[in-house]
Amino acid sequence: MEAYEIAVIGGGMLGSAIGWGCATRGARVAVLDGGDTALRAARGNFGLVWSQGKGDGLPAYAAWTRASLDAWPALAETISGLIGRDCGLRQQGGLNFCLSDAEFEARRAIVSRLHNQGADTLRMVDRKELQALMPGCRLGEAVVGASYEPRDGHADPLSLLQGFHAGLRAAGAAHLPGPEVVRIEAGRPYVIHRADGARVMAEKIVIACGLGTPRVAAMLGADIPVRPVRGQNIVTERLPPILPLPASAIRQTVHGTVQIGVTQEDDGDPTPFTTTAHMAGMAARAIRVLPELAQARAFRAWGALRPMTPDGFPAYAELDGHPGAFVACCHSAVTLAAMHAGPLAEGIIAGRLPDAVKDLHPSRFARGQNVQAH
Numbered sequence: 298m299e300a301y302e303i304a305v306i307g308g309g310m311l312g313s314a315i316g317w318g319c320a321t322r323g324a325r326v327a328v329l330d331g332g333d334t335a336l337r338a339a340r341g342n343f344g345l346v347w348s349q350g351k352g353d354g355l356p357a358y359a360a361w362t363r364a365s366l367d368a369w370p371a372l373a374e375t376i377s378g379l380i381g382r383d384c385g386l387r388q389q390g391g392l393n394f395c396l397s398d399a400e401f402e403a404r405r406a407i408v409s410r411l412h413n414q415g416a417d418t419l420r421m422v423d424r425k426e427l428q429a430l431m432p433g434c435r436l437g438e439a440v441v442g443a444s445y446e447p448r449d450g451h452a453d454p455l456s457l458l459q460g461f462h463a464g465l466r467a468a469g470a471a472h473l474p475g476p477e478v479v480r481i482e483a484g485r486p487y488v489i490h491r492a493d494g495a496r497v498m499a500e501k502i503v504i505a506c507g508l509g510t511p512r513v514a515a516m517l518g519a520d521i522p523v524r525p526v527r528g529q530n531i532v533t534e535r536l537p538p539i540l541p542l543p544a545s546a547i548r549q550t551v552h553g554t555v556q557i558g559v560t561q562e563d564d565g566d567p568t569p570f571t572t573t574a575h576m577a578g579m580a581a582r583a584i585r586v587l588p589e590l591a592q593a594r595a596f597r598a599w600g601a602l603r604p605m606t607p608d609g610f611p612a613y614a615e616l617d618g619h620p621g622a623f624v625a626c627c628h629s630a631v632t633l634a635a636m637h638a639g640p641l642a643e644g645i646i647a648g649r650l651p652d653a654v655k656d657l658h659p660s661r662f663a664r665g666q667n668v669q670a671h
Contacts, residue, residue: 299471301327303645304489304499306478306513307506310342310454310630311637313461315503318642320468327497328465329489330474331506342454342601343530343559344550345543346386347632349393349419349446353407356414357656358610361636363415364653366448368635373452376460379467384456385551390430391449392544394586396439404444419446431541439585443544451543453550454631461638473497477509481516483619501621503645507604508567510626519616521659523626525567525602529575530558531583533593540587547583555590557583569600603628612659613641613650621648624659 305316308330316328346369352359366388373386395401405421412419422430423442430445465472476492481502489497504513507523514521535553549555560575576598584591604626606612611627623645627633644650 298488298496298498299327300486301325301471301497301499303327303501303503304329304487304497305503305505306489307504307509308462308472308474309505309507310458310461310634311507311625311627312503312505313458313465314630314634314637315505315625315642315645316470317461317464317468318638319646320465320470321638322642322646324646326465326468326470327499328470328472329478329491329497330472331477342631343528343556344385344451344454344548344631345391345545346388346450346452347391347446347545347629348416348449349391349444349545350407350411351629351632352414352610353410355608355610355656357653359411359414359416361611361653361657362629362632363448364640365633365636366450368639369450369452372635372638376457376464379460379463380456382456383551384460385453386450387452387543387551388448388450390445390447390542391451392427392430392443392445392542394443394544394546395441396437396582396585398441401442408444416446418448419444421445434539434541435587435589437585437588449543451548451550452631457631457634478506478513478516481513483517483622485621487622501645501648502623504622504624505626507626508602510604510624514616514624517616517619517622519614519624521612521614521624521626522607522662523604524563524607526605526628527562527564527569527600528559528603529562529571529579529600530556530598531576531579531595532556532597533590534596536589536593539589544586546579547586554596555583555587555593557590563605567602569602571598571600606659607662611654611657612662613654614658614660615648615650623650626659 320326351362480490482488540549
């Protein structure tokens with residue numbers, strides 16, 4: 298049975314970032330991953346590095362997000378070096394298109410609230426200013442304006458995940474794909490039992506396995522509520538440049554493809570399947586924004602399940618009564634990657650999570666009474 302300093306349960310975007318962050322700081326790390334059929338939210342990520350709308354009602358989340366945006370350029374440089382190519386980060390601003398006066402006013406209200414919570418560069422732009430931001434972009438007649446955040450951007454999420462795994466290897470960490478975790482023996486060290494009988498021993502553990510978080514956290518008596526929210530995506534053929542800035546539901550990648558999405562289907566259905574009705578709705582709205590897309594061929598469409606807490610915000614904690622056992626859950630693992638690989642990993646190594654996430658503790662949930670803030 299191998300012994301490690303830190304074992305991360307979950308090899309998706311969140312767990313890999315944490316594991317890599319710990320390993321690059323000298324910890325002996327194992328990342329316990331699922332198999333090829335695992336329902337990975339990382340496969341369905343839209344790729345935005347995004348602050349718009351994040352933290353409305355919870356300023357700590359907004360601040361955590363803005364700090365990650367500031368740290369992303371350094372992360373992108375490192376990840377690009379690890380994979381030997383550009384990981385696609387472009388932070389030239391981001392948009393949330395409004396296709397009616399009613400949408401514009403509703404968005405304005407959100408922007409106003411976020412201004413009061415520290416989002417001082419987020420603002421509304423009318424159609425004329427929007428067109429000036431994107432000279433040469435042919436917008437549909439329905440577009441009346443947008444919200445605009447100059448610090449937002451996007452990246453290639455699959456390159457990011459590949460970079461984390463390359464970084465894990467380079468740092469000497471163990472990547473252990475395989476069967477699910479079925480039991481955790483509490484103590485120092487913790488002993489993690491897998492369905493095939495394999496065991497992993499570690500002084501500290503991090504539960505970061507997305508939709509599997511409630512089941513695994515319950516092995517240590519913790520109640521972490523997470524539900525599946527389906528998201529669907531469409532990718533077109535490669536096109537000439539038609540959209541210079543990414544938007545919340547449409548972006549042109551560095552490869553020229555246009556990605557359209559992403560739905561928020563919170564119907565309790567734990568399947569990642571695509572549906573014609575949602576695909577048609579997404580495509581129709583995208584064409585209203587960019588009429589040129591009406592002639593584009595869709596090459597790929599897929600769905601994925603994202604882990605969502607009751608309020609939609611991240612949750613981080615050291616579990617009450619289990620020193621060295623941490624839980625992390627979020628649906629914005631690309632945006633927050635720099636924080637997970639940086640301050641959060643540092644806090645896990647130190648045995649104390651950073652003060653910046655104190656208000657992101659799951660004790661804020663009504664049924665989270667068996668975890669204690671640190």
